[in-house]
Amino acid sequence: MYTLYGSLGAASLTPQCVLEEAGAPYELIEVDISEDTERDPEYLKLNPHGRIPTLVFDDQVMIESAAISIYLADKHSQTQLSPPLDHPERSRYLQWMVYLTNTLQEALLLKMYSSLYTDDPEGSAAVISRASSKLDTIMAFVEQSLGLTEGPFFLSSGLSTADIYLNMLGGWDPAIQVRILSSSTVANIPENQRYINVERNYAEMLKRPGVAKTFAANGY
Numbered sequence: 393m394y395t396l397y398g399s400l401g402a403a404s405l406t407p408q409c410v411l412e413e414a415g416a417p418y419e420l421i422e423v424d425i426s427e428d429t430e431r432d433p434e435y436l437k438l439n440p441h442g443r444i445p446t447l448v449f450d451d452q453v454m455i456e457s458a459a460i461s462i463y464l465a466d467k468h469s470q471t472q473l474s475p476p477l478d479h480p481e482r483s484r485y486l487q488w489m490v491y492l493t494n495t496l497q498e499a500l501l502l503k504m505y506s507s508l509y510t511d512d513p514e515g516s517a518a519v520i521s522r523a524s525s526k527l528d529t530i531m532a533f534v535e536q537s538l539g540l541t542e543g544p545f546f547l548s549s550g551l552s553t554a555d556i557y558l559n560m561l562g563g564w565d566p567a568i569q570v571r572i573l574s575s576s577t578v579a580n581i582p583e584n585q586r587y588i589n590v591e592r593n594y595a596e597m598l599k600r601p602g603v604a605k606t607f608a609a610n611g612y
């Protein structure tokens with residue numbers, strides 16, 4: 393039995409998708425992560441940063457969404473959401489998982505929590521502006537990379553937690569959303585600025601029932 397501490401639409405989404413796809417027994421405990429809410433001291437014993445997700449199982453406590461996702465997908469290998477150690481695409485898989493959490497997620501956090509990244513009370517706008525241009529570069533790289541495989545996923549062997557992770561993060565920023573969704577035509581986003589490969593990746597990912605159910609339950 394797993395206990396997953398999380399919050400709807402946040403970084404617990406990918407681990408939750410893996411648990412659903414695995415059909416593993418788990419309990420999701422909602423943590424209020426709003427900025428003005430004191431963290432429960434009991435939760436801080438599990439995760440001193442007060443962030444989510446945290447996974448508790450057996451006598452272990454694990455933090456970091458990407459690491460939890462890789463661990464669960466490896467453990468429940470019947471989900472085929474992570475290529476095994478000796479698979480030729482294992483290296484590519486790890487590369488994308490680390491890139492997404494280290495680079496894309498980090499730039500998103502800069503933009504979303506801009507005031508935490510500057511001592512200057514007037515500095516948030518500059519942080520947001522810098523993060524937004526980093527995000528444009530990062531998403532262009534992701535879009536281009538998805539076009540290099542036969543698609544629609546990062547790996548030619550099929551869906552992995554990297555695709556789920558990408559789409560989890562994509563839902564955090566309306567500026568990314570509008571370039572992914574079909575509604576971008578409605579929003580008059582020029583064709584060359586749309587993330588067409590990401591959009592296809594999202595649509596194909598939703599063909600996995602456990603993933604589709606979890607994204608819907610998380611408000612996507």
Ligand SMILES: N[C@@H](CCC(=O)N[C@@H](CS)C(=O)NCC(=O)O)C(=O)O
Nearest residue numbers: 402403425442443444445456457458
């Ligand atoms: N690197 C961590 C980041 C986790 C993270 O920033 N979680 C956010 C929600 S998406 C959070 O808990 N924010 C509340 C806070 O920082 O207090 C991970 O991927 O697990």
